[in-house]
Amino acid sequence: MLAAAPRPAGAVLDINDRGPMLHAGRFNLRITNAGIVGNPFPERSFDPSFEYPKGSGTELMQYGALWVGAINDQGQPVVSGGPNLEWRPTPAPDDTVHEAWAGQPGTIRGFDDDGDGRIDEEILNGKDDDGDGEIDEDCGIAGQQTLACDYIDDRPEAAAWYYGGEPHRPLGLSVHQEAYAWSYPGYDGIAGLTFHITNHGNTPLHQLYIGFYADFDVRTKDSQGGTGDDNIGRVTYSQSIPRGTSSVYVDGSGLINTACFERFRGTALPAVVGREGNAFLPVVTILPLEHTHDPLAYIQPAVAWGPKKDSFNTYVFAANRGALAGGPPILDADRYAALAGQWPQSPDDFRGEQHVLVSAGPYPSLAPGQSIDFTIALVAAPSLDSLGTACARAAFLYSGIQLNLQPDYKGADANWWIYGETGINGHEDCVEAPAGYEFTVDPDCGLKFAGRPDPLSDPPSPHFKVYRHGQCIWTDADCDVCTGNNGNETTIRWVDPAKVPPPPAYRVTAFDRAVKVEWDNMPEIQIAAGVAGPVVNHVFVETFLGYKVYKLADWRNRSSLLPPEENWALLAAFGPDSSDSKRLLGTVTDSTVAYDRIWYERPHYPVGRYAVVDSQVFDGFDYIYMVTSVVQVQLSFAGVPIFHRYESPIIATFRQMVRPRRDALPDAHAVWVVPNPFRGHADWDLPAVHGDRLTRHLDFMGLPRAPCTIRIWTVAGDHVATIQHDGSGGSGEASWDLVSRNGEEVASGIYLFTVDSSLGKSTGRFVVIR
Helix, strand or coil: CCCECCCCCCCCCCCCCCCCEECCCCCEEEECCCCEEECCCCCCCCCCCEECCCCCCCEEEEEEEEEEEEECCCCCEEEECCCCCCCECCCCCCCCCEEEECCCCCCCCCCCCCCCCCCCCCCCCCCCCCCCCCCCCCCCCCCCEEEEEEEECCCHHHHCCEECCEECCCCCEEEEEEEEECCCCCCCCEEEEEEEEEECCCCCEEEEEEEEEEEEEEECHHHCCCCCCEEEEEEEEEEEEEEEEEEEEECCCEEEEEEEEEEEEEEEEEEEEEEECCEEEEEEEEEEEEECCCCHHHHCHHHCCCCCCCCEEEEEEECCCCHHHCCCCCCHHHHHHHHCCCCCCCCCCCCECEEEEEEEEEEEEECCCCEEEEEEEEEEECCHHHHHHHHHHHHHHHHCEEECCCCCCCCCCCCECCCCCCCCCCCCEEECCCCCCEEEECCCCHHHHCCCCCCCCCCCCCCCEEEECCECEEECCCCCCCCCCCCCCEEECCCCHHHCCCCCCEEEEEECCEEEEEECCHHHHHHHHCCCCCCCCCCCEEEEEEEEEEEECCCCCCCCCCCCHHHEEEEEEEECCCHHHCEEHHHHECCCCCCCEEECCEEECCCCCEEEEECCCCCCCCEEEEEEEEEEEEEEECCEEEEEEEECCECCCHHHCECCCCECECCCCCCEEECCCEECCCCCCCCCECCECCCCCEEEECCECCEEEEEEEECCCCEEEEEEEECCCCECEEEECCECCCCCECCCEEEEEEEEECCEEEEEEEEEEC
8 A cells, every 4th residue: 555645643634734745856846635736825834835946945836726617507607626625525534645656566557566467457546446455556657756636526514615705516526636746857847737527416517617727926935925026928839749650541542651640739828937126037837738528529519528629728817907807716607707718818918926727628518427537737947938848848748658458450451441440540439429319420531531642532432330329439530540540549648758768869951952860879878778768677678669750841830830740741760670661770870980989888979870861852941850769668468468669759949940052152153042033922931920920031042152241232222131141161042031121021122132252243133022
């Protein structure tokens, strides 16, 4: 049995001094069993609330709270949650906060710890869930440290509680909450939070929303009362998780291969930036990750009980503003309106005590006995600039691994698009009709193959099936060939960052119509030595599979600096063998590169040991490349071998962009402009987004191999702009963003240019048409 976190003798509510603390990371985060994260009870406890960095005395938050709102059976909007103790544990002595650390007996995920033939059949709750007389003996925890608790909203003490002048009206909900932390560098500012919410009442709840409400107040130990001087900043991140290749056979087209990714992204998430005097303090945000979906919402929305995909929204309020001017909602009707996005927000430029709400929903109904999950992370970082990277790492942690635990159809035609049992060929869910309903739908969604660059011109003919209650059909509800990929029907969230192989150090160099990607062999050394990647012991058997090189060339549909993950393409994969269509590492190995030192009794070859040249590029266009490393780990699930693949994440930044360019020429006599004329845009222009508004450019090509000055003039002789370019390194191309030296976009017209260098001069003209 795992020990519970320390608590005062005889206490039920874990809200008193020296209570449970999530502290494996770089922070101290107080965890309670009252639906509250942090310490809003200074009169009862001197514990930190959300202290970051740990031991500094700097606090980021007064408290965070789970909110669940719904329309009750009287048609009233009701919300459970807040700092008002509407969530409470039962009087059972084991209903406290329970703590477990990775490595303790019973904590290994995906392993039969107690030898009963079942895997992770317990949850961390201090109870004998499987009836074998043991407690928490096979619960498989997610974090390096995990704190878990259970509470409900209809305890008599809560129903008798008044807050803001109105009584608490319970919805009849039970919650199992888990909080996770990691000490691994780069991941030590992340606190994962998962809420499993069940309707234990006798009546359905309608139009249900789930939210996490945080009273952020960034302050140092010398300003414990709070400064009320926090700003709202905005953070954007994108994280793409490689999920292998989907290979589906379609009649009339043949085998269609699709590189698959799972993408997490956030655009303009509110982050609270504290300051004291002229000094900026650490920053914090709530990162929405996932909530339960209902695949019926794709194919039969009228009978769906939940959203078809993540429907998170974030809202900002300020404690020192009026209720109808962006102040915090207090009463149930106000809090429900806030969850639904119908409560006034505080403007970003207002400085004060900032409150942030992350909300998901609505769920049209939650029947008795039905459950939903809601997962977020609190993410802290030293500055706003580093918060985006921290959010991307939190998303990578949550992405977890995908497993094929159910037997798949293995016939000769198993990769045909019309077969979907247990998650193959894009069929991600086994869907059944609700009680009392029957409908006919095409479960295979051939429309997903239309409009592709493959030979297929029209989608294949549908194969309709009748859906009835009590019998499920494997369905491609979201019409995406990458969900339900290769039979990986089970996703285990929260990967251990220590098991992820490190990416190699790499270098990307742009040339004339070519880009060279080079990398080193450090991952091979670290994995072989057991200092990186999955730990190899009696449970794991690890194999290094190789490297993958990814390329971002398609910038369409971007709404942040980087476009969606489906725009990334696998350029090539390399490994010690040719399995999975890999190319042999020996084909890209430069044997002339000497090793520079010995690491873990193996020679380390620097960047340049491996190199691949991409010639499918165009001068003046923008590209980003990433190199990842891949390992395979064999585990035993109750004696059955299961293979997991871990791949280092794609964490790219806009600064990694490269642009192939024309080589410099030996003189300056043949400079030209592309495109000419410039008709409002060029093929290489990126869609304008926040942080990268002026994406248009035209390029001067054929510049000399020497420093040169490009001057642009109107035909009337007015000086428009000057560009300094150094072609000594071989670059014969320079870009101009069509902005004058006065900071204004230039108008349509004919423009002249001159190029002056030690290798000669050049003149020319070009046309801009707006």
